[in-house]
Amino acid sequence: MGVRIGVVTFPGSLDDRDAQRAVRLAGAEAVPLWHGDHDIQGVDAIVLPGGFSYGDYLRCGAIAAHAPIMAEVIDAANAGMPVLGICNGFQILVEAQLLPGGLIRNDHGGFVCRDQKLRVENASTAWTSAFDEGDEIVVPLKNGEGGYIATDETLDRLEGEGLVAFRYLDANPNGSLRDIAGVTNERGNVVGLMPHPEHATEPGFGPDTADAMRSGVDGLRFFTSVIEGALARV
Amino acid sequence: MPTILVEVMPKPELLDPAGKATAGALAKQGAASFTDVRIGKRIELTVEGEVTDAVLAEARRVAEEFLSNQVIEDVVAVKVA
Numbered sequence A: 001m002g003v004r005i006g007v008v009t010f011p012g013s014l015d016d017r018d019a020q021r022a023v024r025l026a027g028a029e030a031v032p033l034w035h036g037d038h039d040i041q042g043v044d045a046i047v048l049p050g051g052f053s054y055g056d057y058l059r060c061g062a063i064a065a066h067a068p069i070m071a072e073v074i075d076a077a078n079a080g081m082p083v084l085g086i087c088n089g090f091q092i093l094v095e096a097q098l099l100p101g102g103l104i105r106n107d108h109g110g111f112v113c114r115d116q117k118l119r120v121e122n123a124s125t126a127w128t129s130a131f132d133e134g135d136e137i138v139v140p141l142k143n144g145e146g147g148y149i150a151t152d153e154t155l156d157r158l159e160g161e162g163l164v165a166f167r168y169l170d171a172n173p174n175g176s177l178r179d180i181a182g183v184t185n186e187r188g189n190v191v192g193l194m195p196h197p198e199h200a201t202e203p204g205f206g207p208d209t210a211d212a213m214r215s216g217v218d219g220l221r222f223f224t225s226v227i228e229g230a231l232a233r234v
Numbered sequence B: 001m002p003t004i005l006v007e008v009m010p011k012p013e014l015l016d017p018a019g020k021a022t023a024g025a026l027a028k029q030g031a032a033s034f035t036d037v038r039i040g041k042r043i044e045l046t047v048e049g050e051v052t053d054a055v056l057a058e059a060r061r062v063a064e065e066f067l068s069n070q071v072i073e074d075v076v077a078v079k080v081a
Helices: A016-026 A068-078 A088-095 A152-160 A220-233 B017-028 B053-067
Strands: A004-009 A029-034 A045-048 A083-086 A102-104 A112-120 A136-143 A147-149 A164-168 A180-184 A190-193 B003-010 B041-046 B073-080
Touching: A004 A016, A004 A220, A016 A029, A016 A220, A045 A068, A045 A088, A068 A083, A083 A088, A088 A102, A088 A190, A112 A180, A147 A180, A152 A180, A164 A190, B003 B053, B041 B053, B053 B073
Parallel strands: A004 A029, A004 A045, A045 A083, A083 A190
Antiparallel strands: A102 A147, A112 A136, A112 A164, A164 A180, A180 A190, B003 B041, B003 B073
16 A cells, blocks of 8 residues: 555645655655545645645644644654654644744745755655755745744754754745754654745756756655555555 | 723734834824834623623633733733623
């Protein structure tokens, strides 16, 4: 049986269909999950997609973090299931305290949408094992509240324990402290990042590369990482 | 019906981009008396019946656990309006 990856749709999710498509392009079955259910349908991994759940009311991700299905997502994450939070999904993971730190409005006050270069800082997580440490990748980024913050003490701990998963290269798009684009938990099964790997998974629709326009598919390896990991466990 | 006010502010040591943008706009309007602006939230919780100590304690709990994110914000007041 193939690997099944769930994608949760919250009210206001935007990139749930794109995440499902990325899962299929990587070779797994995409399983739509609903925020109001208490059922993760026996999936092998879970993606919390981008968007503006609950209109970003209260704080980005704050209300979604208390959605019914999050009880099961949190239990699964604590039991070691791979969980990836993209953009709003990252905000939900920090609000659910599955990842450290917080995300605030971009320091320049504007919304940013561009192809963003990143460095893979930790290639041993469930979602990055198909990369090599130090790989430079390009995936789209689009956010208004993507500034990663944490106390100096937390930042030092993240750096010391190798929990910074991705760092912005060339330019920091949102004032994130220490150029942090994504982080992982200690176990390496929960990863969150503001940029959007699911938008760089199909030739013709990804970022430009030196070879050809829109041919960038660096985002695919997030999903192949977790698929290979799930197959290795069978 | 009584109302409990919860006031939440971004932590003082963190950048408050909304406050900073507003401070810049005030300066451009010539409102020169103000050197800084910080913007937080005021949340009104309506209570049916009396605000007992238990109700206030519950308001403080939800203020700390849900209405604010202690990583980036502080609850600066929980009080009866």
